[in-house]
Amino acid sequence: MAAPENELPLVAAARRALLLSGSIGAGHDVLAGACATVLGAQGWSTATLDAMRMLGRRGGAVGQATFRTMLGVPGLYDAVHFGALRTGSSLALAASALARRKLVPALRDHLELRPVNLLISVFATGAAAVSALADEHPAMAHVVFCTDATPHRLWVQRNVDMYLVTSGVAEVAVRRFAPEARVQVVPPPIRPSFYQPMNQSDARAWLGIPPGEPCVLLMSGAWGLGPVAAAATALADAGLYVLAVAGRNERLAGKLTALAWVQHRVHPFGFTDRIADLMSAADLVITSSGDTCTEARTVGRPLLLLDVVQGHGRDNLQHELELGDAMVTSPAAADVTRCALAALGRAKPAAAGPVGSPRAWESAFSTALAEIGL
Numbered sequence: 379m380a381a382p383e384n385e386l387p388l389v390a391a392a393r394r395a396l397l398l399s400g401s402i403g404a405g406h407d408v409l410a411g412a413c414a415t416v417l418g419a420q421g422w423s424t425a426t427l428d429a430m431r432m433l434g435r436r437g438g439a440v441g442q443a444t445f446r447t448m449l450g451v452p453g454l455y456d457a458v459h460f461g462a463l464r465t466g467s468s469l470a471l472a473a474s475a476l477a478r479r480k481l482v483p484a485l486r487d488h489l490e491l492r493p494v495n496l497l498i499s500v501f502a503t504g505a506a507a508v509s510a511l512a513d514e515h516p517a518m519a520h521v522v523f524c525t526d527a528t529p530h531r532l533w534v535q536r537n538v539d540m541y542l543v544t545s546g547v548a549e550v551a552v553r554r555f556a557p558e559a560r561v562q563v564v565p566p567p568i569r570p571s572f573y574q575p576m577n578q579s580d581a582r583a584w585l586g587i588p589p590g591e592p593c594v595l596l597m598s599g600a601w602g603l604g605p606v607a608a609a610a611t612a613l614a615d616a617g618l619y620v621l622a623v624a625g626r627n628e629r630l631a632g633k634l635t636a637l638a639w640v641q642h643r644v645h646p647f648g649f650t651d652r653i654a655d656l657m658s659a660a661d662l663v664i665t666s667s668g669d670t671c672t673e674a675r676t677v678g679r680p681l682l683l684l685d686v687v688q689g690h691g692r693d694n695l696q697h698e699l700e701l702g703d704a705m706v707t708s709p710a711a712a713d714v715t716r717c718a719l720a721a722l723g724r725a726k727p728a729a730a731g732p733v734g735s736p737r738a739w740e741s742a743f744s745t746a747l748a749e750i751g752l
Contacts, residue, residue, distance in 0.1 A: 394494045397426040398485075398508060400501030404600035404625075405669050409500045409525060412567030416740050417496075425492070429504040432484040433477065449603065449688060459530065459689025466531025466555065474506050474532050481507040489515060496752055498523055502532040512537030519750050524548065525566055525669065526690045527697035531555055539750045542743075545697060562749070564742035565734075566672040571654040573732045575677055581659035585621070585645055592722055593619040595660035595679075599668055600649065602627030604686035604709040607634055609664070612711035613718060614643040621656045623647045661728060662721055664707075664714065667694035675703070678729020682721050684709050 395417050397410040407426075414424040448455040462470040485507050498521045499505035505522045512520055523542040524533050534541075534555040541552050541561045549561045575581070579589065587593050594613060598604050602625045610622040614637075624631035626649050634646035647656070653670075654677060657663055663674040664682045668691070674681055681704035683695050698704050707717035 393421060394423045394492070395425075395496040395498065396489075396492075396494045397424060398429055398497060398499045398501060398504035399426055400429040400503060402430065402501075405525070406500050408569065408669055409523060409567065410498070412569065412739070413498055413500070413523065413743070415570075416743050419740075420744070422496075427485075427488065427504075429481055429501050429507070433480050446601070453688070455688035456692070463530040463532060463689070464528065470530075470532060474503065477503050478506045478510060482510050486511055486514070489518075494518055496521065496747070500524070502530070505533060505535050505538070509535035509537045519752060521747070521750070526694060528690065528693040530690065534559070540746060542746055547697065560750070562742075562746040564746060565739045566669065567739045567743070568673060568676050568734075568736060569654075570736065571651070572657075572673045572676045573734075573736055575654040575658040575732065578658050578728050581655045584655070585659055587619050587645075587659055591619055592617070593621065593660050594662045594664055594682075594718055594722075595621045595623070595653075595656050596664045597623035597625065597653075597670065598666040598684055598686060599670070600625040600627075602630040603666055604684055605711060606630055607637060608711040609709070609714040610634060610644050611637060611641065612715040614641045616715050616719065618643065618718065618722075620644045621647065621660060623650065623653070623656070625649050661725060662718060664718060667691050667698055671698045671704070675701075676732055676734055678733050680704065680721060680725050682707055682714070682718055684714070 397414055399406040399410040410426050414426060417424050448458060481503065495517055496519050497508055499508050500523045508520050519539045520537060521540050521542060522533060522538050525544050527545055527547055528551045529548055534552055541559055542564050543549050543552060543561060544564060544566045546563060549563055552559055552561050582589060596606060596610055598606055606622060607630060610620045613620045620643060622634045622644055624634055631648045638644045638646045657674055657677040657679050660679060662682055663679045664684065666684045666687050671681055683698055683704055683706045685695060685706055686709050695706060699706060705717055705721050707713050
């Protein structure tokens, strides 16, 4: 006799994983996707939920609008991050509790219908919600994965079986609030395309960039933060070919498209899955701090970092500078151009192929899960 329908998820739960992400930028989704890829290759069934959408249409929209507003006001998110989130002030904890009250019921409903034995939180709000439900699912392991250089207080919750971080500094930051926590440092996950980009000559031929001409890739996250259009104009006027990526910023995409009509050295792009090939075509990657930095290093390109992301972005920027082969610039167009020309002047010849191998990340991730019995 077949098992009742409501028992089927329990039978499959031993090989089912849930990734809890959050649509603030694209970094959380990329991280969730990297985890899902490795798990899928090992026979797991995976699903990904967006914590922001689970807050409801109004709650998610308010959350995104609030974060965008804070980033748009000079110094505001710095104050919130360093003064409240990093330390876990009463204000930060109250905001987390408010979001958790909305998120927990939706997550509880999902887990009752589709129980799992592994849940990976790659979003701080999600980690808090899972922590609140952990006692209801004793067979479920909870892993929190944060790639920030300094995870803030809301990343650290009770009922977490393991924290995955990508630097020794991040490990210490977690232990600030949970000294007894199990923390594993793993290599940053990289999407497969960055290990298989076009070679530079082919990439330039595809884009119509003349051989030997200086070329830069200019981008600033999925939201296109900062004066990207102004910087693209100044860089092109200085004689550089500019691959300018707007991400999901439609207003910026319009500006870049209009610019390309009058400045042939500017090649505009919206949200694209060809970033690896654009990096390969370029001699220098100009970007804000984030996962793009690791991707550029994998392709073998030096970095010029835009100091445009407040709060955790400043921590991440400092960490990238410590890793080397990177410079930093203020976002003013003249400063970006001056620093880009200097960086190109001292850049080494472009790498002939990708640096490193995906096996390092995959092996470290698998080993970490094995340590908690998975």
